[in-house]
Amino acid sequence: MARPTIADIARRVGVSKGAVSFALNGRPGVSEATRARILQVADEMNWRPHSAARALGGARAGAVGLVLARPASTLGVEPFFAQLLSGLQARLSAESMAMNLLVVEDSAAEIETYREWTSAHRVDGFVLVDPTVRDPRFEALEALGAPAVVLGGPGRFGALSSVWADDREAMLSVVDYLAALGHRRVAHVAGLPGLRHTQRRIRALRDSVRRLGLVDTVSLPTDFSDAEGAAATRTLLSRPGRPTAIVYDSDVMALAGLGVAGEMGVRVPGEVSIVSFDDSVLTRVTHPGITSLSRDTIALGGQVAEVLLQVIADPALRRDVKTATPRLVVRESTAPPAPGTAG
Amino acid sequence: MARPTIADIARRVGVSKGAVSFALNGRPGVSEATRARILQVADEMNWRPHSAARALGGARAGAVGLVLARPASTLGVEPFFAQLLSGLQARLSAESMAMNLLVVEDSAAEIETYREWTSAHRVDGFVLVDPTVRDPRFEALEALGAPAVVLGGPGRFGALSSVWADDREAMLSVVDYLAALGHRRVAHVAGLPGLRHTQRRIRALRDSVRRLGLVDTVSLPTDFSDAEGAAATRTLLSRPGRPTAIVYDSDVMALAGLGVAGEMGVRVPGEVSIVSFDDSVLTRVTHPGITSLSRDTIALGGQVAEVLLQVIADPALRRDVKTATPRLVVRESTAPPAPGTAG
DNA sequence: TAATGGAGAACCCACTGCGCC
DNA sequence: TGGCGCAGTGGGTTCTCCATT
Structure with missing residues (x-):
């Protein structure tokens, strides 16, 4: 009753592991008859791919990373953040992409996490928030060659893409x-x-x-x-x-x-x-x-996710997306100054 | 300049991979002198563990899973959710535990994700939200033997732990x-x-x-x-x-x-x-x-995380935590009914 | 002799390249 | 040439077993 592997399927069907791998991934190299048989047995045995094994071989992780060097309370307090997350998820879930979320102490720990997650193929790319004036994260991410999108700009982020409002x-x-x-x-x-x-x-x-x-x-x-x-x-x-x-x-x-x-x-x-x-x-x-x-923060999150997905698909790409400038919505908290106080 | 592996370290130090593994994990089996030498070389070579390789061997993933069969917009709209997330993160990040977040279509897809993430050792446990009256997820998770905490109760969730308010x-x-x-x-x-x-x-x-x-x-x-x-x-x-x-x-x-x-x-x-x-x-x-x-939703999130960490540490454990009952805070939206309308 | 340090290989699971028929 | 077997790869863990002292 343990998890079946492609070796188990291969044994049952009477073919090699390689054939099973090709069949399950829809790649040429097996006859249609064999493929059908393999798929049927895989289904019968309730086979599921093992993401860690795939990751070890360098395959896509099916997840993006968001590492925050902020207090965790930010998530609950700032509507901006929750909405951003919501927009990101909306776009990512359409591609069945998960998000790896981690809150860390400082940007050094953040960079360390980028390093570990990248080399372990735990995520396919990163969303960077809160770019600072001399931000060590850009250089680190470039060195890692990890796809990433910076939320903020305009500015030079090396090879990293960005999404920003003016x-x-x-x-x-x-x-x-x-x-x-x-x-x-x-x-x-x-x-x-x-x-x-x-x-x-x-x-x-x-x-x-x-x-x-x-x-x-x-x-x-x-x-x-x-x-x-x-x-x-x-x-x-x-x-x-x-x-x-x-x-x-x-x-x-x-x-x-x-x-x-x-x-x-x-x-x-x-x-x-x-x-x-x-x-x-x-x-x-x-x-x-x-x-x-x-501004529409949920849409902003969606745009960030979209650009990240593009950059993951084509790492040579470098996009710089300016979103609509937030527009002033006047409510009741503004009025002409009282006479004599205008300076 | 590629990622160094324990084999590289073993070669440099002149020991076996096994010895390096023991040394890096602080386990007995190597002399103190050898251990020190291995640690030093590992540091020099900038070695990092490879989580996928470890996961393949069945080790802890260092992450918990939160799979939501809700529209992604929930995250941005409901303060409750953002605060819960915030509380979860606060506790988890203290243990350097990441969170794998995924939004799916329905509870069938949710269960499928539990299955994949569990068997691939992608997470060490799950947080379940929105328990329904006849919820198929409990049974599925029990069958998988995955540590999990249900947010909601009181009720029977099989072997799953729960955290709830009355x-x-x-x-x-x-x-x-x-x-x-x-x-x-x-x-x-x-x-x-x-x-x-x-x-x-x-x-x-x-x-x-x-x-x-x-x-x-x-x-x-x-x-x-x-x-x-x-x-x-x-x-x-x-x-x-x-x-x-x-x-x-x-x-x-x-x-x-x-x-x-x-x-x-x-x-x-x-x-x-x-x-x-x-x-x-x-x-x-x-x-x-x-x-x-x-009620203190952020604290609630912290309690959920705490229980999940306990259950991960000891899968035989089954906790059922009742949190403080929300108390009424009276503001200006309530008053006695106008005369003649009271029914 | 028993304990200790450590070598070496098997194993986890999927993917890939080579080579054979 | 298409179809497929076989062996090796990726990185770390763990088990067996041998050689010291």
Whole structure:
């Protein structure tokens, strides 16, 4: 009753293991009669391929890897992440591709995992998230020759493909809108300072200062947690010349900021306008609803999976896909600044 | 420059492959001097174990499996799922255990995956979610002898372990509270009718009818989507003797129901009270905030992982862990029924 | 003599290349 | 030339057995 192997089938049919292998894989080298017989016996014996044995021979693993050097809580807290995962799965499951998920301590452990999984043929490719400014992972993955897609850009990731949205343009659209409303004191509660897209957003804001006549613009880096988002908001709202508008790099932080404003008695949007860089159900159901940059994160996950599948199919390929720039969805958290506070 | 194998190490050190294997696995059979020398050379050569080769020999895979016969969108839409995943990862990553995630069509495909992954030693155990009333998966997994933990209960899952919360008691606490407020017409927007916990909640409500003097109680099954949650709410609120309180089996549906009430001009909680069976950030930030059954889903995920790790370590073990019953957190969506509507 | 260190081969399972009829 | 057998490959584990001390 043990798992049958191709040797068992070969014995039963009275052919060699090689013939069985050819037959089961639909390859030429056996007569149709023999093939039919082999397939029938394999079915009778309830044979299943042994992925480890195939992997040892260098075959495809039928899985992609996602290794996260983030706290595991990220998965539960950030709607962005869950949606991304959902989009990835939707596309991958159509190809019966599994996903190997692992949370590690740091990028050194991440690279180590890439090394092990690649050489053991445990996965066929990787999805990389959170690219940083000088990211050691690109070089490591290139050296391994593993197919991979970076979520983020634009930028040079060596031979790796990428899928990205234009963070700069998105930030400019937010700042332009706030300036048009009359805001001059715009603050930014940013994400992890090492991340490329954080840098890009910070730079876009800074570059707008002269063009739009902004004053006292500031970008406070955080770790994306609601705690630091709240702390940054408290800092900003306690200042003498406090901002009349705050842009948050994630919906969770915007939500936290909204809470702090309430607790400090600062009216939204009367005294301070709030914009979130991520849209989700969260920003829709708050009161007031939060003006947000909206994009289809599930579709984004699907695109990442699609590109990864292409790169796995043809490792020489290098794709660089720019997705639609998130567009501003105005809700009730933004309004012209109160008279006299515009700086 | 290719991946070094234990044969390479054996050659360099001048010992046999067997000796190298023993040394690298910290097992007796080699002298301390030889062991040290082997470890040093292995390190110099940058050796890594090959998980596929080990799996072929029947070793531990270092991963657990989670196979979902649900639409992939579940992952992005239900905070419960993302939090569960987060809790699982937190515990698993502490043991450097990866998770193999796969979304499949139906439970037949799910079972097929269990079969393949088990016999190929691709995972060491499984997490089962969404147990149904006559669930074919238990039997299949038992036959495979694969360690597994069922999320849900109480109930008989054969030799499988389980982790569960008391859905009956939780539902009773909700209904008791609503009845105490004066509600008599209580409706229930349930989840998938085949799920065990759905049945248990439906039964708990039905069993309360006589005790609390309820009238016209009804449980409408849905697929957990916001669309069906909204549709069910529309149906309920359009009835002649419409309910004065509605209990939703998930936060997403409660949110959808709140939206429908707003669109139909039915005041919450003035004309209808709303309770969610799941708590998350969603229920906290709506306006009004939604009275919910609250539990620590991330901790739940951690408990599931913990039990699975125990069962993997000792396959003879069978654990049945009852977690804390979700407790009611009252927010602004519940109030006594308006006079004259109480049935 | 019994314990210890270690060589060597078999084994896990599928795939592939060579060679024979 | 098509069909197929045979032997070897991939990397690690484990069992048998021999040679030391």
